[in-house]
Amino acid sequence: MNIMLLTLSEQAILLLAGLVLFTSFSLLAQPRIVAAIRTFAWQGLLLSIVTVMVAIDTGLHHLYISALLTLLMKAIFIPWLLHRLVHKMEFQREQDILHHPVLVLLAGGILVIFCYSIALPIKQLSNSVTQPIIALSMSMVMLGMLMLITRHKAVSQVIGFMAMENGLFFAGVSATHGMPMIVELGIAFDVFVAAIIFGVFFFHIKDSFDSLDVDHLSSLSESDS
């Protein structure tokens, strides 16, 4: 689909989708935890704006509810919760260790190309403005996974996990214009509960090891005293 044939608002959807992918990349390269939480909030905000614009473009009203849910959960509630936890545990200045930031970014680029080639056959099935976004949303899932693998601190792993969930939501919006409402509500509730449980786990990990580095979890308690 040539971008010149689309209307201005449809071009804006694609532009914002590109920006959402960029927030995924900046999450990948951001070692500061507070800044990563802020980037995650931006991602949620952009995602809900894209959803609203798709809703306007396609005239599907249930997408407004999905957009509102995304805004409340991903852009406001979860970032606020993570911020509060980080402040409570006095981790504001904490940085995650990124061993090879340049290699990780390059791997992210390769993952995007991989997802593009995977999504090519899927794109044949749909014929709407959002069809090029399917590849982007799949690569957001992959980038979230890459973030989970490369990070050591529990907080940034949770952000990576939530970014993966954002990618899945985005895939739902772009491929089939949203999921059935019952599924969407269920996922929102799951994410809500998960965020709270993660918070409880943070405190447990911090109490036991005095750090949020999950590498400590793999060492036996008898072996080091």
Place this chain on the structure above:
Amino acid sequence: MIDIIDFKGWILVIIQTWMFVFLAPLLVGWLTWLKCHLQNRSAPSLFQPYKNLWRLFHKDVLLPKHASLIFRMTPYIIAGVMLIAASIIPLFVVRMPSSATADVIVLVGFFALAKFFQSLAAMDIGTAFGGMGASREMTVSALAEPAMLMAVFTLAMVAGSTNLSTVVETIISQGLVLRPSLLFAFAGLVLVAIAETGRIPVDNPSTHLELTMIHEAMVLEYSGRMLALIEWSSMTKLMVYGVLICNVFFPWGIAQHHDLYSMFIGFVAVGFKLMLLAVCLVVAETLLAKMRLFRVPIFLSLAFTLSLLGLLSYIILEVG
């Protein structure tokens, strides 16, 4: 197709190139003036860079004892390269005969040539600072060049040509199209321009602090008219990057016909765009602190990622 044997066109090229070169110190003066006002300092006059250059041109050249031919040749090579680079960038009018002779990849090559000779000259004397500066410059430019080329390829794919004049004309003729690829290429190219012209998060142009300087470390041994030529060339380089960014991504107003009225409009438009770009640059420089040298590769890998994203989003989102 652009006609290469066009006498009137070549006169225009000469006028535009000299305007480019003679207005570059004014841009630097305007940057300094803005920056001083933003930081509550009393500002030097807008024409201070001209006075500095004038003063340097009237001083004697002191050559180090062991300076070889390369050291003496380098200022002239750099100045010549920048002059040619200035002649192929459309400043206020497109479709000039000089732009048919070189495209934007050649431009990247010109910059590389200038940097190569500058680093050689810095190492030629054998002082510690020269070698250090050359090594740092090479580190930065080796990482900046792929990022710049990626941004250039994105532009070339959007416009279907690597010729700057054609790129500008294509982007004007398409009107307002929100292209994710151009947004990313723009961001990537801005980061590269900051690194290459030695502005604040990468290098501080106004200090000679030995631990952090990059460009200044390489030109420490120069004096007199040689120093003046090098300083002038780096001002021209800043102007080249500024005009490149303004005219390629925001080409509106540039003259498409060779008549006086549209050229006047083009000149006013590019002046206005450059002034605005300088304001953005100065605000960014005031807000940001210079980063550690070892963070520069991460900064440039961000530039590379942005340019790569531009390329990918062109393929995925715009034609796919």
